[in-house]
Amino acid sequence: MxxxxxxxxxxxxxxxxxxxxxxxxxxxxxxxxxxxxxxxxxxxxxxxxxxxxxxxxxxxxxxxxxxxxxxxxxxxxxxxxxxxxxxxxxxxxxxxxxxxxxxxxxxxxxxxxxxxxxxPGLCDQCGARLAEDPDHAHDVIDPRWSALQSLSEEKES
Ligand SMILES: [Zn+2]
Ligand SMILES: [Zn+2]
Incomplete structure (x- = not known):
């Protein structure tokens, strides 16, 4: 059959x-x-x-x-x-x-x-398809540096 x-x-x-x-x-x-x-x-x-x-x-x-x-x-x-x-x-x-x-x-x-x-899956931050964008990355700023950065920005203004 x-x-x-x-x-x-x-x-x-x-x-x-x-x-x-x-x-x-x-x-x-x-x-x-x-x-x-x-x-x-x-x-x-x-x-x-x-x-x-x-x-x-x-x-x-x-x-x-x-x-x-x-x-x-x-x-x-x-x-x-x-x-x-x-x-x-x-x-x-x-x-x-x-x-x-x-x-x-x-x-x-x-x-x-x-x-x-x-x-490669999806970007865990924005959900972008990593297969279509192999160089995809976010500028990850270390929280300690970002604190310094905001200090320096305050001085400048
Ligand atoms: Zn897949
Ligand atoms: Zn992303």
Missing amino acids: SEVFPAPAVLGTDVIGVPQGEELSLDVSLESLSEGIWVSGTVSAEAVGECGRCLDEVRQHVDTRVQGLFAFNDSQMGDEDEESEDVFEFDGETVDLEEVVRDAVVTQLPFTPLCRPDC
């Missing part, structure tokens, strides 16, 4: 994710087992987020494997010996691919997306 469909909901975190409606390319096969349906394949999509330093838009291509067992309610669930990570509940009728796709995509996303690895 190979198809492209819009993301049913945002797949991701607060800072980055595949937006709702964004195309998801899914290529999976479903295999019927005695304990449920085994799903395996790949998914690819474009995640959109915000740079953690300069707040610019970040786009990241996600291409990852998806796999999971949709187990019948009365079989695998609660069996501590089995790997429980990739086991989803199966009502016997529909396989909710959204769940397995969400799990696969979210684990591929960075905790702190960056527009580029060396993003």
Whole structure:
């Protein structure tokens, strides 16, 4: 089964994710087992987020494997010996691919997306984008000097 469909909901975190409606390319096969349906394949999509330093838009291509067992309610669930990570509940009728796709995509996303690895971020004084203005700086006057400066200004006037 190979198809492209819009993301049913945002797949991701607060800072980055595949937006709702964004195309998801899914290529999976479903295999019927005695304990449920085994799903395996790949998914690819474009995640959109915000740079953690300069707040610019970040786009990241996600291409990852998806796999999971949709187990019948009365079989695998609660069996501590089995790997429980990739086991989803199966009502016997529909396989909710959204769940397995969400799990696969979210684990591929960075905790702190960056527009580029060396993003300099924003000036902490005025919020200017340092990437656009590498020499950006403020004349920082040491408070002790500024006191002297105001004294000398007073004398002059
Ligand atoms: Zn950035
Ligand atoms: Zn500044």
